[in-house]
Amino acid sequence: MDEKFFELASELEQARRDEALRLFRERADSGPGRDVCDCGEDIPPARRLAAPSAIRCIACQTIFERTRKCLL
Structure with missing residues (x-):
């Protein structure tokens, strides 16, 4: 149970980082x-x-x- 919880938490954290990076790049590309x-x-x-x-x-x-x- 704990291992699955940490795996899901890690996936969620990575998804949030990916989204933040995408938004940053989108803004950076706009000047x-x-x-x-x-x-x-x-x-x-x-x-x-x-x-x-x-x-x-x-x-x-x-x-x-x-x-x-x-x-x-």
């Missing part, structure tokens, strides 16, 4: 930044000019940073 945020809204031209590598709008970036601080 230094993106035109559309994860929320579906366009990233404003002024933001893209100020931060060319931005991948989130200001609101989503703020939420990301606040959430990340809570996790640290």
Whole structure:
């Protein structure tokens, strides 16, 4: 039972790594930044000019940073 559990956990971990790597490559292939945020809204031209590598709008970036601080 334990061996099967660890095997399934390992497979799940590998699937998550593969998905994260796929998403990373997809974003990297699209250039230094993106035109559309994860929320579906366009990233404003002024933001893209100020931060060319931005991948989130200001609101989503703020939420990301606040959430990340809570996790640290």
